[in-house]
Amino acid sequence: MQTIQTQVISDELRDRFDRAQSVLVLTGAGISAESGVPTFRGGGNTAVWRGMPFDVISSATMVQRDLAAVWEWFDYRRNLLQNLRPNRAHDEIAHWQDRFPQFTLVTQNIDGLHQKAGSREVVELHGNIWRARCVNCNARVEILTDKPRPDICAACGDRLRPDVVLFGEMLPPGAFETAAEKAADCELCFVIGTSAIVYPAASLPEIARSAGGYVCEINPEATPLSNRCDEGLTGKAGEVLPLFSKS
Numbered sequence: 001m002q003t004i005q006t007q008v009i010s011d012e013l014r015d016r017f018d019r020a021q022s023v024l025v026l027t028g029a030g031i032s033a034e035s036g037v038p039t040f041r042g043g044g045n046t047a048v049w050r051g052m053p054f055d056v057i058s059s060a061t062m063v064q065r066d067l068a069a070v071w072e073w074f075d076y077r078r079n080l081l082q083n084l085r086p087n088r089a090h091d092e093i094a095h096w097q098d099r100f101p102q103f104t105l106v107t108q109n110i111d112g113l114h115q116k117a118g119s120r121e122v123v124e125l126h127g128n129i130w131r132a133r134c135v136n137c138n139a140r141v142e143i144l145t146d147k148p149r150p151d152i153c154a155a156c157g158d159r160l161r162p163d164v165v166l167f168g169e170m171l172p173p174g175a176f177e178t179a180a181e182k183a184a185d186c187e188l189c190f191v192i193g194t195s196a197i198v199y200p201a202a203s204l205p206e207i208a209r210s211a212g213g214y215v216c217e218i219n220p221e222a223t224p225l226s227n228r229c230d231e232g233l234t235g236k237a238g239e240v241l242p243l244f245s246k247s
């Protein structure tokens with residue numbers, strides 16, 4: 001197995017990392033890959049459920065048309081997730097929150113593994129698979145591993161749906177605005193394990209770079225963002241991130 005040598009991190013990045021006061025990290029499914037969470041676009045094809053590409057089953061239209069099918073998809077993913085643990089990449093990022101005076105963790109992931117690793121105040125742009133929300137009164141309820149998933153809202157009796165942002169739906173109020181504000185204010189922005197295809201999340205690194213932030217992408221594959229970053233570290237997050245704590 002090819003090991004990543006410390007020198008992969010340029011002296012410039014090492015220096016900026018050691019001096020940074022404000023850091024923003026944006027993560028995608030790739031950071032959870034080493035925990036066993038399937039990604040959406042690994043190897044060039046898109047995840048499919050019952051013959052439907054994920055951005056069809058994970059869409060606002062599908063909630064209108066067939067909420068039960070949407071629940072079946074998220075129930076399957078939740079069952080996959082419940083025995084999975086954060087990996088070294090999640091752990092490293094959890095340490096960073098106490099290392100930098102201003103640190104913001106923004107994720108597209110709904111798996112809750114950052115929080116399981118000890119990250120606090122995670123900006124969840126696309127919601128969380130361990131929560132349900134009422135289609136009528138927006139009441140939220142936690143989904144527990146040892147109890148059957150509730151279907152009906154205890155407050156108003158209407159149906160519950162996954163508390164995730166589906167394609168064609170707005171992000172949670174304030175989530176993107178907060179992330180964009182911190183991106184425009186950071187000295188160092190890490191983009192870890194994302195194919196940078198889904199918007200508005202994929203616009204955050206560009207916001208950071210155009211505000212003067214140094215943008216570093218960590219991914220074993222090239223993405224549409226790769227030639228718009230200051231530095232790219234080609235490798236798995238669980239192998240690359242621990243190199244930063246090795247000085």
Ligand code: BV8
Nearest residue numbers: 028029030039040041058108168169193194195198199237
């Ligand atoms: C919206 C929750 C306003 C549900 C998700 C502008 C241009 C074009 C299109 C649009 C646009 N603006 C809006 C759109 C439409 C759409 C969109 O972006 N479409 C895409 C497909 C083009 N956006 C929306 O609909 C958004 N809403 O814009 O609202 C609005 C409202 C009404 C009408 C108009 C506008 C909402 C988008 C959110 C959808 N929900 N998730 C669920 O999980 O099912 S998106 C979901 O997919 C994820 O959250 C994530 O965002 C995305 C998957 O991407 P990644 O996480 O990056 O994962 P992927 O598998 O693709 O890549 C993994 C990467 O990791 C790879 O690069 C791989 O190489 C790397 N990797 C693998 N192993 C490792 C690794 N890296 C490091 N270490 C490893 N070990």
Ligand code: ZN
Nearest residue numbers: 134137153156
């Ligand atoms: Zn309700």
